[in-house]
Amino acid sequence: MASDLLVDWCTAHNGTFDRSALTFAQTNSLGRGAFALRDLQQGHTLFTLPRHLTLSTRTSSLPSLVGGVDWKKHGLHMGWAGLILCLMWEAAQGTSSKWSTYLASLPIAFDTPMFWSSEDLAQLRGTTVLDKIGKDQAENDYFNKVVPLLKSRADLFGEEHPNPHYSLEVYHIMGSRILSRSFQVEALSTIDSVDSSQTPADEDAEMSLDDPSPHALNDSGSDEAEDYDDSDDEDNPANVAMVPLADMLNARYGYNNAKLFYEEHHLRMATTRSIRQGEQIWNTYGDPPNSDLLRRYGHVDQVPLSDGGLGNPADIVEIRADLVMATAEQRLPQQSGSWSSERVNWWLEEGGDDVFVVDFSNELPEEMTSFVRLLMMSAPEWAKTKPKSKLPKPKVDDVVLSVVADVVRRRLSDYPTTIEDDEALLGSEKEKPISLNLKNAVVVRLGEKRILHGLLRASGGGSKKRKADLTGADGGRAGKR
Structure with missing residues (x-):
């Protein structure tokens, strides 16, 4: 199974995974999820992940290979275009990329409105989802930021145009992966805090994976990372990262029983209350309304409401x-x-x-x-x-x-x-x-x-x-x- 390969990959890179505590399996409606293999007590460590295995514009070597000046020249230090391009580039490297096993485990099809037909989108008329899909803006970034760099750096991206690794379709897929699975990784001023919550990248952030020396996480060993990473506020796109393993846990309103904790060198997923054998292990996405759940993740929550019906109390x-x-x-x-x-x-x-x-x-x-x-x-x-x-x-x-x-x-x-x-x-x-x-x-x-x-x-x-x-x-x- 792809999840077994991913666990092996993480442990081979100094991560840990309690195989006696949890496994990943298909759910009825939310794809893969994590399930308890035995009764677990509150505070049990499920797995840990070294910070260098997170994938961001800080840890990918592409921004340094492009160079800080050109990275900014093409506007890749703003918005998500830079991170999307990093994912595309890492995927194009095949097994040469440190993240090849992780990228191969990610979905390539989505139920989010970004990929709906016009007939299906018409059913969302009246909701705010239509105004927030962002497909036009994403394509504008692709043609005005990414494509010019692709054409100017054949040494990195090849002579072929269009290159199937960097097509608009792949751009949308990678963007959807970020939207549905990334973490906001706002920098902390100190490393004293040990508690952090998973938060979607377009939400307010609490968790930090950042390092006081951002370029120390860059595989190229170059200090040029500092040239494009010039701020540490929560709007800085360099604070957005893909977090293997942690992004496989599902979420549902009021069900969260696990949480990602920040530590100096690792991220640690631990239970926040006791979990019985066979129960699903739920992280939290901050309990967003169904309009945001659908836009980001392609699903909705239906839990019992106070009036006896089903729905999302956070709507x-x-x-x-x-x-x-x-x-x-x-x-x-x-x-x-x-x-x-x-x-x-x-x-x-x-x-x-x-x-x-x-x-x-x-x-x-x-x-x-x-x-x-x-x-x-x-x-x-x-x-x-x-x-x-x-x-x-x-x-x-x-x-x-x-x-x-x-x-x-x-x-x-x-x-x-x-x-x-x-x-x-x-x-x-x-x-x-x-x-x-x-x-x-x-x-x-x-x-x-x-x-x-x-x-x-x-x-x-x-x-x-x-x-x-x-x-x-x-x-x-x-x-x-």
Whole structure:
């Protein structure tokens, strides 16, 4: 099995793996996963991985071979294009690459929307997934950053154009591997911390694999690594790394029972609570909503909800500020044409958000309440507020409730189906199976619509009696997510 080869490879490079504690096997719906071979106690070390086996722009020799100046000249020190090219290059080296066994173990097919047909993508209309797939930006990076370097360095990439090792298709595959399996490896200022969490590379980071001397991890032995790795903040793409073995553990909301811990020379995967024989060993991805799970990993979570249904308790819905503005403008047609844009510009200058997030709590975000109050102010109120440089207080009243109800109705109209349509489709799946892509799309949009319906009920269509529902059970203002 490929997983056995990977374990052998890791142990041959000074890693450790407790073969009596866990094994990798196929799951029903999430590909391969880790399973306990015996009862395990909390704190049991499952495996360790030397830091030099992580694959990043720091550990691959390609950036140093290209040279720091050319690496920056082609913009490969920004975004993921540089790391994607490193994976492509290492794969092109075949068995000459230290990571050949690891790269051979990675998937080449994905269920993420990046690879969906236009018909399947249409089922995601209304969700924010469509705006975050990033396929156009990825292809722009490929043609404007990667291809020019490929053509200018035949000594590294060969004379053949197009080269099958560096095709756009391979670029998308490697990018999807990074999106679904990489870790954010933000540098720590010291090595005293021993606790670190797995976090997807586009999430806030806690774990560090970094070294005080980044070039010390570079296989070429060249100090040129410092030329392209000039920052240690969490946005630095050099902090993104592929972590063999650790990326094989699946995750599910509320199920995590293992965690990756940072140590000076190794990464250590250890149990965080007792695990019984035969149970799956789950890492944590930070419990993202289904929209992010689908976009990054190609699957969704369906666990029991408090209302008895199935879904993801971490689901959220994004409501854009321009939708709120359009709703307010429709209610105040007598205002001059520039009134809303002036207030919106002021709002943004004062640090207000342009997207508001709601969840299953049915609580109205404070900033959305504040924004609605700003838009609905009379001209004299606005004249007093503008010089203060202070956002309006998030006080819920009948006007706010009414506007919120209208906004939610308009937001619901973005979806191609109703909540009843989706529930009926999933309910009849046993008799009439549907495709995996369609099912995942329905689960994502159904979760979002349930949140919106909850907020609509809480607003009561502008009913005064619903204020308490929107501001939390204790009667205080709604919490900001």
